[in-house]
Amino acid sequence: MAAPSMSVAIVGAGITGACAAHALKGEPSLQVTVFDQGQRGPGGRASHRRINHQSGAVVPDETVMDPDAVSTLEFDHGCQFLRADTPQMRELVEQWCEAGWAAEWKGRFGKLHGGVIRGSFDASGEPGDFFGLPDNTAPVYVGVGGMHRLPRAVLAGTGATIEPGIRVTSVSRVASGKWRLRGTDGPGAFHDTPESVAAAASDQLLGEFDAVLLTDASTSLGGWHRASGNVESGGEGASPAEAEAAEAALELVRNRVRVPLFTALVGLSWPVGHLLPYDAFTVGGGESPLWWAARSQSKPGFPAGACECWTLVSTSEYAVKQIESTPMIDPETGAFRPQEPGYLTAEPGPRLFESFFAAIKPFLDESGGAPPMATYIDAQRWGSAMPSPASYETRDENGYAPWACREVYGIMYADHLPKLVYDRPVVEKKADQKAGFDASADHIDAGGGFFYAGDFCSRRNPGFEAAALSGMDAGKAIRARLIASK
Numbered sequence: 001m002a003a004p005s006m007s008v009a010i011v012g013a014g015i016t017g018a019c020a021a022h023a024l025k026g027e028p029s030l031q032v033t034v035f036d037q038g039q040r041g042p043g044g045r046a047s048h049r050r051i052n053h054q055s056g057a058v059v060p061d062e063t064v065m066d067p068d069a070v071s072t073l074e075f076d077h078g079c080q081f082l083r084a085d086t087p088q089m090r091e092l093v094e095q096w097c098e099a100g101w102a103a104e105w106k107g108r109f110g111k112l113h114g115g116v117i118r119g120s121f122d123a124s125g126e127p128g129d130f131f132g133l134p135d136n137t138a139p140v141y142v143g144v145g146g147m148h149r150l151p152r153a154v155l156a157g158t159g160a161t162i163e164p165g166i167r168v169t170s171v172s173r174v175a176s177g178k179w180r181l182r183g184t185d186g187p188g189a190f191h192d193t194p195e196s197v198a199a200a201a202s203d204q205l206l207g208e209f210d211a212v213l214l215t216d217a218s219t220s221l222g223g224w225h226r227a228s229g230n231v232e233s234g235g236e237g238a239s240p241a242e243a244e245a246a247e248a249a250l251e252l253v254r255n256r257v258r259v260p261l262f263t264a265l266v267g268l269s270w271p272v273g274h275l276l277p278y279d280a281f282t283v284g285g286g287e288s289p290l291w292w293a294a295r296s297q298s299k300p301g302f303p304a305g306a307c308e309c310w311t312l313v314s315t316s317e318y319a320v321k322q323i324e325s326t327p328m329i330d331p332e333t334g335a336f337r338p339q340e341p342g343y344l345t346a347e348p349g350p351r352l353f354e355s356f357f358a359a360i361k362p363f364l365d366e367s368g369g370a371p372p373m374a375t376y377i378d379a380q381r382w383g384s385a386m387p388s389p390a391s392y393e394t395r396d397e398n399g400y401a402p403w404a405c406r407e408v409y410g411i412m413y414a415d416h417l418p419k420l421v422y423d424r425p426v427v428e429k430k431a432d433q434k435a436g437f438d439a440s441a442d443h444i445d446a447g448g449g450f451f452y453a454g455d456f457c458s459r460r461n462p463g464f465e466a467a468a469l470s471g472m473d474a475g476k477a478i479r480a481r482l483i484a485s486k
Helices: 015-024 087-099 149-156 195-200 240-255 316-325 348-367 426-434 464-485
Strands: 006-011 030-036 049-052 072-075 102-104 109-113 141-143 161-164 166-173 179-185 204-209 211-214 231-235 258-268 280-283 290-295 309-314 374-387 405-408 411-414 443-447 450-453
Touching: 006 015, 006 179, 006 204, 006 464, 015 030, 015 149, 015 464, 030 166, 030 204, 030 464, 049 258, 072 258, 072 309, 087 102, 087 141, 087 149, 087 464, 109 348, 141 149, 166 240, 179 211, 211 464, 231 240, 240 443, 240 450, 258 316, 258 348, 280 348, 290 348, 309 316, 309 348, 316 374, 316 405, 316 411, 348 374, 443 464, 450 464
Parallel strands: 006 030, 006 211, 030 161, 109 280, 166 231, 211 450, 258 411
Antiparallel strands: 049 072, 102 141, 166 179, 179 204, 258 309, 258 374, 280 290, 290 309, 405 411, 443 450
């Protein structure tokens, strides 16, 4: 007789949710459903955008374009690349490379400061590296044809049911002990939908599950946020101890200091890559809001495209200032304020392009090249691009330091960052242990079938690697817990 099936809901189909689903595959008694609110499909922060160069419209990006294709503009406008600094991640990346999903990005990496190549720290003392680049010589990897292809390829091989375009609106424990999820689809599910439309959207029952795994840090926030899961830690089926543990898990994620960033997507009127010493570079010194710039065509699997495309990433300091002046919450009504295209293309996009041009101008002057214009420009706000490094360089267990953080409408943001690839000193690891944090645990298990994963739950260096390993860790824990309970 077949064993009775048990159900798992994974909320979020970025690399954390994909790796969790991968760890759960192959067990016939487990039915896994992945819910994702992404407008263009799974990916999360490993996002990609494909633009039709004639209409300027965003178009589907499921296929890898022919290398000679010139009909689109292509941008990795979220995560830029991934590292594999641990044996566990190196094993995963080796499998992905063998499958053709990932490849080493053998770009020319460096740092610019007004056209002058500098070291890893600029004159102000701010770290000039971007997740280890340019100084760290370990290889970095990208999804072939775009970073979004990695979580999608991983998910495709899991056998899980993928429910795209669905925003989970509530999570509650019912009398049976299961977790009930409700959600909405259509325009009301998306981040950039006007609040009046999203608020009017009706929700529906998504199902009841033996275990639920949350992977988006914003799910832990209050109901005002568009990505909030409105998680009810108590409920009919939860004991007082389970309700307390679930609330503690939400609080751990909620209290982690967030690093916001803006990215600009820029198509140039003529190419400049051949005039520059680098395919991707950091920018240091002065008041530049630009942290990182990368040429799309230098990445494996990207097509020639209609024009040379660059993704520009802001500093966290610039992003915090923008969130202060244009907050994500309406000061008068308390409602969520979605990304507004008019604002993104009037301030962050042009501002980052101006800074990009200032950094490369000396090389254009030397070659006699004319300055390019932006024939396409757009931008994206990442309110929770990554967690602030925790228990490192005077930062506490939440990533907070008074000199490096600012609070905006109840959310703590980091506006100054240390290097993001580091080995925490033993004394700081011991401080974590004293505070009750298990540095070896990459996820949160609150009991009662309630789990949280992602780099916001991890003590590793923030970013793609921490998020992926957290998902794998959580998936293995859920599998063991449910199978043991049968």
